[in-house]
Amino acid sequence: MSRDGANELPRLAPLGYAVGLDGSVAWRAMRTPRLPPLNSLRVFHAVARHMNFRSAAEELSVSPQAVSQQIKILEEALGVALVERVGRGIRLTEQGILFSQFIQGAFDEILEGVTRVSKISPRDRVNVNVSPYFATRYLLDRLGSFQERESGVDLRMTTLLETPDFAMDEIDVSIQWGYGKWAKLDQVRLLDDPKIICCAPALSRTLRKPADLTKVKLLHPVFSKSLWPDALRHLGIDGALIHDSIQLHDAAMMRRATIAGAGVGLLSILDAAEDIRAGLVVAPFGLDALAGMPPDQVPGFYLLVPRSRRRLKSVATFCDWVTSEDWTGQPQRPGK
Numbered sequence: 001m002s003r004d005g006a007n008e009l010p011r012l013a014p015l016g017y018a019v020g021l022d023g024s025v026a027w028r029a030m031r032t033p034r035l036p037p038l039n040s041l042r043v044f045h046a047v048a049r050h051m052n053f054r055s056a057a058e059e060l061s062v063s064p065q066a067v068s069q070q071i072k073i074l075e076e077a078l079g080v081a082l083v084e085r086v087g088r089g090i091r092l093t094e095q096g097i098l099f100s101q102f103i104q105g106a107f108d109e110i111l112e113g114v115t116r117v118s119k120i121s122p123r124d125r126v127n128v129n130v131s132p133y134f135a136t137r138y139l140l141d142r143l144g145s146f147q148e149r150e151s152g153v154d155l156r157m158t159t160l161l162e163t164p165d166f167a168m169d170e171i172d173v174s175i176q177w178g179y180g181k182w183a184k185l186d187q188v189r190l191l192d193d194p195k196i197i198c199c200a201p202a203l204s205r206t207l208r209k210p211a212d213l214t215k216v217k218l219l220h221p222v223f224s225k226s227l228w229p230d231a232l233r234h235l236g237i238d239g240a241l242i243h244d245s246i247q248l249h250d251a252a253m254m255r256r257a258t259i260a261g262a263g264v265g266l267l268s269i270l271d272a273a274e275d276i277r278a279g280l281v282v283a284p285f286g287l288d289a290l291a292g293m294p295p296d297q298v299p300g301f302y303l304l305v306p307r308s309r310r311r312l313k314s315v316a317t318f319c320d321w322v323t324s325e326d327w328t329g330q331p332q333r334p335g336k
Contacts, residue, residue: 040074043067045107047083048100051090101184109308111167124314125154129174132159133251134301137270138191138327139175146321153314161223161250166306172315174304175322177223179296186310188303191327195227195299196272197289198281200261207264207284210235217263218245219254227266230297231290301327 046056046067053064060067075082082096092100130139135157143155158164163182164171180187199207199216206212214237218228228245232238246263248254251271258265259280267275275281283289303322309315 034077036074036077037070040070040077041103041106043070044074044082044100045103047071047090048092048096048103051092053090104184105308108167108306112308124152124317125156126314126318127156127158127170127172128318129158129160129164129169129171129176131175131177131301132161133177133268134175134191135159137268138301142325146318150317150321153317155318163304166309172305172309172312173318173322176302176304177299178302179224179299180302182302182304184306185304186307187305188323189300190303190322190325191301193268193299193301194293195231195266195290196269196283196287197231197264197285198258198267198272198275198283199264200259201279201282203261203264204282204284210285210289211237213237213264219257219263219265220245220247221251221254221266222247222249224299226297227299230293231266234290234293234297235285 043056043060046059047053050056050059053067057064057067071083078099080095081093082099083090084093147153147155158169158171160169163176163178164174166172166174166185175190176182177193180189197213203216206216210232213232213235220228246257248257251268254265255267255271255275257263258267259275264284265281267281272281272283272287276283303319305315305319310319
C-alpha cells in the first residue's frame with residue numbers, strides 16, 4: 001500500500017461514530033428511544049382493554065381525568081396519537097392498536113413471572129381450559145395416556161365455553177371451538193367439526209326440500225352467527241331470510257333441543273350418528289348434505305396458547321402431546 005493511504009480501506013468506526021469519505025472518523029449522536037413513564041403504560045393497558053376511560057379509571061382506582069392526563073403524557077412521550085374520541089366514546093388509532101399489542105404482550109409476561117415466582121409448587125402445573133364438548137367427547141378418554149407418559153405434570157382443567165382471559169383467569173392453555181380467528185394467540189387446528197342437519201322424525205315430514213328450512217325453526221349456536229347462513233348458502237338457498245330461530249349456548253343444548261323437536265339443529269358427527277341409530281333424530285337431506293363446504297366455513301377445535309406460556313416446559317410438554325394425538329381415531333388406553 002502507498003504511504004498516502006490511497007489504497008487503504010476505510011477505517012471501521014465504533015458505534016456512535018461516522019466514517020467520512022476521506023476516512024476520517026467523527027462522533028455522531030445516536031438517538032436511543034427512551035422508555036415512557038411506566039404509570040402511563042399501565043393506564044394505556046387498561047384503556048386499551050376497556051376502550052373506556054371511566055372503566056379504566058375504576059379498575060385503577062383513579063379519576064377519569066387522571067386517566068386522560070396519563071394518556072396525554074404517553075402520547076407526548078411517543079410523539080404520536082394513540083386514542084381519539086368518537087362521539088361519546090373513544091377508539092384506538094392505528095398506532096394505538098399496534099402499540100396495544102406490544103403492551104398486552106409485555107404485561108402478560110410480567111403477570112406470568114409474578115404468578116410463577118409467587119406460587120411455588122413442587123409439581124409442574126398446567127391450567128387448561130377446554131370446550132365442554134371436546135372435553136367429554138375427546139380429551140377425558142385420552143388423559144390417562146398423557147398422565148402415564150408425563151406423571152410429573154399436574155393438570156388443572158376447567159370447561160369454560162368462552163375463550164378465557166389467559167391472564168385474569170390464570171389459564172395456560174385452552175382448547176376452543178371456532179374458526180381460528182384468535183389473532184393474538186398461537187393456535188393449532190386439532191379437529192374439524194363438520195355438521196349434519198338433523199331434526200326429530202315428526203318434524204322431518206315438513207322438510208321435502210332444503211328450501212323448506214326457511215319455514216321452520218332453526219337452532220343456532222350462540223358462538224357462530226354464520227353457521228346456518230353458510231349451510232343454507234351451500235344448499236343453494238342464498239340470501240334466505242331466517243324468520244324463526246332459537247339460539248342455544250352449547251352442543252349439549254343443541255342436541256337436546258333437536259331431539260325434543262324444538263327445531264332443526266346442526267349436530268356434530270358423533271352426536272348425529274348416535275341419535276340416528278337410536279331413532280331419536282333423522283337427517284332429512286342425508287348425512288352428506290353439507291359435505292364439501294369451504295374449509296373456512298367449517299368450525300373446528302383449536303389449541304390456543306399465549307406465546308409467553310409456551311416457553312414453560314410443562315406447558316410445552318402438554319401442547320406437544322395435544323398436537324401429536326390423532327383426535328379422529330380411538331383413544332389408546334393406558335398400558336397398551
